[in-house]
Amino acid sequence: MVNGLNLLFQFLDSFAFIVLAAAGLAIIFGIMGVINLAHGEFIMVGAYATTLANIRAGLPLPAAMLVGVLVTAGFGLVVERVVISGTVPNALSQRFLGRKVIEPLYDRLADSMVATWGLSLIMVQGVRITLGNSLDQIGTPLGNIAYSGFSYSTYRVMLAAVALGVLALTYYVFTRTEYGMRARATIQDEDTARALGVDTERTYMTTFAIGSGLAGLTGALYAPTITMVPGLGSSFLVEAFVAVVVGGPSVVLGTTLAGGLLGAINATVSNVLGTFFGRIALLVTAIVMIRFLPDGITGFVETLRERRQEGA
Amino acid sequence: MATETSGAGPADAGDSGALAGLRSRFEGPNTVGNSRGFWVGFLVAVLALAAYPFVVGSYQASRFSLFLVYAFLGLSLSVVWGYAGVLSFGQVVFFGVAGYTFGVVSVNFATPAGITGAFLVGVFGGALMAFVLGYFMIYGGVRNVYVTIITLVSTLVLHTFMAQTAGDEWTIGEAALGGFNGMPTIPNLAFGVGGASITFSSMTFYYLVLGLLVATYLGLRALVNSDYGRVMVAVREDEDRTRMFGYDVERVKLAVFTLGGALAGLSGVLYAAWGNYMSPGVFELTFASLPVIWVxxxxxxxxxxxxxxxxxxxxxxxxxxxxxxxxxxxxxLLVFILGLPGGIVPWVHRTYVEMRSDGATPEPPEASAEVSD
Amino acid sequence: MTDGLTNRRGFLASSAALAGTALAGCSGGSASGDDTLTLGVLEDRSGNFALVGDPKHKASMLAIEEINNDGGIDGKQIEVFDPDPQSDNQRYQELTRRAINQKNVDALWAGYSSATREAIRPIIDREDQLYFYTTQYEGGVCDKNVFAVGPTARQQLGSVLPYLVEEYGPKIYTIAADYNFGQLSADWVKVLADENDAEVIGEEFIPLSNSQFGSTINRIQSAEPDFVMSMLVGANHTSFYEQKASAGLDVPIGTSTAMAQGYEHRRLDPPAMANIYAGVNYMEEIPTNRNTSDGGFVDRYYEKFPDAPYLNEEAENNYFSIYMYKKAVEQAGTTEQPEVREALESGITYEAPEAPDGESIKLDGATHHVDHHMWVMRADDQHNVEAVDDRVIPETFLSETVGCDLTQEDEETQYTPQDFYEEAG
Known part of the structure; x- marks a missing residue:
């Protein structure tokens, strides 16, 4: 019984981590076809901004987290304009050379990997040079839940609720707002969307900013629990990529299901066999899932649905 | 259909039949450089590289030979990705497995014959690993995008696994895998048996690697410009269409993937012999991304x-x-990938060709411009 | 037009002068001349180990500056070859070769992690280069070229474990990083537990990349140990302390790795590191006169580096080993490496900051290790650190158990406790 409660908390912890790590990446990869290898560094920006706002500027934690999100979203906007779509360099080159020099990175998986890899090098080293090898850390708020000899950090369990909230919010944004409709139209068929008057450029820009903002949120939320070193992003990267791939094309549902499945496996195996096997189990599950469901979970669901419609 | 001699400039019409025939094997739409000018430049470059150690000394030559060793790894990814369309993050898996295999075998059999055997076993190990992983993925119908992710995840699995092989139980014969600390005291590369053998180190190692690299490069050029090479490119461009023409696409991809594994394995063996050391660091994400960046x-x-x-x-x-x-x-990296997305060499080639065709003798339509865009 | 000519002539003249100066400057960078010697210091200032490598570099520079200001070694000024290896073992290999072959360094200090040491040891042994490895490590290296002057796991754990058994009880739970250092340290915990009538009731090994410790914390709680021995390593593992504090886990923790190297007690919010006992030979806070008095080691370090965040364990190891090298050269009367090695093996002592007044630490010639003055340092709820125990712990594994005697027999191996102790196996 007690171990069941342990397992529940560990699962919620793992679920939250995977979902929050993957959220921003799923949006950017799913909608723009860009693999952002600097995703971990965006998380780092959010965590650093939050920590600096809280410790150096003295803002209360929730306000500091908001600062973290906004700073990262703003940074994402800049990156999108300069690197991903190349609008700013193109505008400049148009003026001086009379032609565009950069193609947007949308749907160019390999090229976006190289570009964002370069970006991540610049970000990590840039932060190291300007802010040093580490920052002082914010303490974890909210105490703990104690039960018959065990205890779990309340904050970490609460993150699971936050993760669900993020998913719900993303779902709302993508299905109920103007922007969401435009974004889904652009994913489905960019040319038609543009022909129908959708400003696809602005849609991409907003999408990247939202994805970056979500990464910043992850950083902000986890800032009180991890060490603030410039390379902190790399500990999120594996889970993020694995979840995005296992989840499949549907951003919200895929991330939720992937978080649930991988979180459950990781938590259960860690609980029984230790963290080493938990990690191996996570990675092996990913490989097996991709082998048997190459389109991810939601892709598989889609195929089933199509097949059933055809059969009916 | 482009003929075998397409791409040879009219200026080379003066070559004797045998030379033209030899060259035609290495030229074609799938590689850059199909003129006499190119081959002259190539020869000059090779000679310069051969002279390099005498100019800078054995320490610098030894340092440079590491970069030449990496070139095999870059070639392996180019073959698999550029010519068969499979972006693999896992080339370092075969690199590492081959390096460790070489280490284990050569530490246990530290004679020249043993080391020669270790060399062969190592390269074979890399190829075998690629064959197994490739079979799993390609015949499982995994799409190319997810092949990338699977190979990346395999790299991480190997890293996590190898990093904890520290204990004494992880010893194969005399060779301790060493876990995170790695396996030191891997002997230098040697070929031959007993007395009739050469051991390679510093300068001799440099020349060995240079020789192997030139041979491999030419061999791959020949392969890629042959009929099989065209099938590879066809698979890269459009799998379904190629399948409809009756080619066994899965077999081609698996064969190319295995070849890539062998090349990466060769790189790994040379690497282990260069540093006399092998560690799980080669399975890290940072190192796994490097081949993608180079290529x-x-x-x-x-x-x-x-x-x-x-x-x-x-x-x-x-x-x-x-x-x-x-x-x-x-x-x-940012500047190059954004400014020259096709890569530097194609851009240089295009610029050179454009410059040459400004007022010079008319060139036959470059088939290469259509296929290798 | 005359202006233009003068300008051009002036330009030519000044560029010639510039070129001349540049060429003159180019003549250096080679073997030790008659009045200089060259030391190689390869310490990480970027990459994964920058946090712990940077103080090592700084303290080395401090020692060298002090020695140079004092007249140098035997009248010779010290020149330094100190590029940044960027926590990259390949760079280490390449820079080690450069240091030995191009710069002809008279002695080399290099590397933070054991992996780095093992990556360059083949080169060191091939070239017979005098090499100081200054990080705390698992112990067992018996190599004629290597002077491992950092504390070994047996020394560190051997200082804190007996103290905690006496204070809290015999039931121990071990958590360690899942690689060589962590696994070997866990073996030492078992050996020491046996020697102190204690028992290891549970062990867990955590991959270096792991930063989530929920299940680990629950397992510790379910085992109900008297205290925990922690050999966690790296930035990811530092999160454990924050997470255990927020989960309300307050069991005392003994460690060889935390606080002294990465100054977690300064970086983390209290009370994350409360009740943590570090067994170390040096931390910025150890209460010796040489360390904390006015003009002591700490003062001198911050005077030279006012922006440094901390003066860590390994920094002191670099510092005193450079001074030991100086003593050895002066004793040998030459910088030739075989003679210096012999001098080092004759038993050099030095009044290091880690030792109280009147005491010095000794480099054991037979094993190339140091008999350290060990401290048990405890952090309280406010992260104030104080010493609760201290004594000299000599190196015993190589000298007594293995029988490594480099003055008699040249060796190049690393020994592990498993081969010698039943308990560790």
Missing amino acids: SVGGRKTLLGAVTATVGIEFLRNSLGGELAFVIVGVL
Whole structure:
């Protein structure tokens, strides 16, 4: 019984981590076809901004987290304009050379990997040079839940609720707002969307900013629990990529299901066999899932649905 | 259908039949450089590389030979990705497995014959690993995008696994895998049996690697420009159409993937012999991304691009010290991938061709411009 | 037009002068001349180990500056070859070769992690280069070229474990990083537990990349140990302390890795590191006169580096080993490496900051290790650190158990406790 409660908390912890790590990446990869290898560094920006706002500027934690999100979203906007779509360099080159020099990175998986890899090098080293090898850390708020000899950090369990909230919010944004409709139209068929008057450029820009903002949120939320070193992003990267791939094309549902499945496996195996096997189990599950469901979970669901419609 | 001699400039009509015939094997739409000018330049470059150790000394030559060793890794990715369309993050898996295999076998059989055997077993190990992984993925119908992710995840699994092989139970014969600390005391490479053998170190190692690299490059050029090479490119461009023409696409992809594994394995064995050391660091994400970076910047659809970019980028990375080193490398990557997305070598080639055709003798339509875009 | 000519002539003249100066400057960078010697210091200032490598570099520079200001070694000024290896073992290999072959360094200090040491040891042994490895490590290296002057796991754990058994009880739970250092340290915990009538009731090994410790914390709680021995390593593992504090886990923790190297007690919010006992030979806070008095080691370090965040364990190891090298050269009367090695093996002592007044630490010639003055340092709820125990712990594994005697027999191996102790196996 007690171990069941342990397992529940560990699962919620793992679920939250995977979902929050993957959220921003799923949006950017799913909608723009860009693999952002600097995703971990965006998380780092959010965590650093939050920590600096809280410790150096003295803002209360929730306000500091908001600062973290906004700073990262703003940074994402800049990156999108300069690197991903190349609008700013193109505008400049148009003026001086009379032609565009950069193609947007949308749907160019390999090229976006190289570009964002370069970006991540610049970000990590840039932060190291300007802010040093580490920052002082914010303490974890909210105490703990104690039960018959065990205890779990309340904050970490609460993150699971936050993760669900993020998913719900993303779902709302993508299905109920103007922007969401435009974004889904652009994913489905960019040319038609543009022909129908959708400003696809602005849609991409907003999408990247939202994805970056979500990464910043992850950083902000986890800032009180991890060490603030410039390379902190790399500990999120594996889970993020694995979840995005296992989840499949549907951003919200895929991330939720992937978080649930991988979180459950990781938590259960860690609980029984230790963290080493938990990690191996996570990675092996990913490989097996991709082998048997190459389109991810939601892709598989889609195929089933199509097949059933055809059969009916 | 382009003929075998397409791409040979009219200026080479004066070559004797035998030379033209020999050259035609290495030229074609799938590689850069199909003129006499190119081959002269190539010869000059090879001679310059051969003279290099005498100019800079054995220490610098030894340092440079590491970059040449990496060139095999770059070539392996170029073959698999640029020519068969499979972006694999896992080339370092075969690199590492081959290196460790070489280490284990050569530490246990530290005679020249044993080391020669270790060399062969190592390369074979890399190829075998690629065959197994490739079979799993390709015949499982995994799409190319997810092949990338699976190979990346395999790299991480191997890293996590190898990093904890520290205990004494992880010893194969005399060779302790060493876990995170790695396996030191791997002997230098040697070929031959007993007395009639050569051991390679520093200068001799440099020449061995250079020789192997030139041979491999030419061999791959021949392969890629042959009929089989066209099938590879067809698979890269459009799998379904190629399948409809009756080609066994899965078999081609698996064969190419295995070849890539062998090349990566060769790189890994040479690497282990160069540093006399092997560690799980080769399975880290940072190192696994490097081949992708080299090949993207150089031009993945050209073998020359893979080689030059690998050597160039690693030389640059290695030479830059100080705080700003990473920043400079990052900026360079950004600039090159955004400005020259096809890679440097194709761009140089295109510019050169354009310059040559300005008022010079008319060239036959370059089939290469259509296929290897 | 005359202006233009003068300008051009002036330009030519000044560029010639510039070129001349540049060429003159180019003549250096080679073997030790008659009045200089060259030391190689390869310490990480970027990459994964920058946090712990940077103080090592700084303290080395401090020692060298002090020695140079004092007249140098035997009248010779010290020149330094200190590029940044960027926590990259390949760079280490390449820079080690450069240091030995191009710069002809008279002695080399290099590397933070054991992996780095093992990556360059083949080169060191091939070239017979005098090499100081200054990080705390698992112990067992018996190599004629290597002077491992950092504390070994047996020394560190051997200082804190007996103290905690006496204070809290015999039931121990071990958590360690899942690689060589962590696994070997866990073996030492078992050996020491046996020697102190204690028992290891549970062990867990955590991959270096792991930063989530929920299940680990629950397992510790379910085992109900008297105290925990922690050999966690790296930035990811530092999160454990924050997470255990927020989960309300307050069991005392003994460690060889935390606080002294990465100054977690300064970086983390209290009370994350409360009740943590570090067994170390040096931390910025150890209460010796040489360390904390006015003009002591700490003062001198911050005077030279006012922006440094901390003066860590390994920094002191670099510092005193450079001074030991100086003593050895002066004793040998030459910088030739075989003679210096012999001098080092004759039993050099030095009044290091880690030792109280009147005491010095000794480099054991037979094993190339140091008999350290060990401290048990405890952090309280406010992260104030104080010493609760201290004594000299000599190196015993190589000298007594293995029988490594480098003055008699040249060796190049690393020994592990498993081969010698039943308990560790």
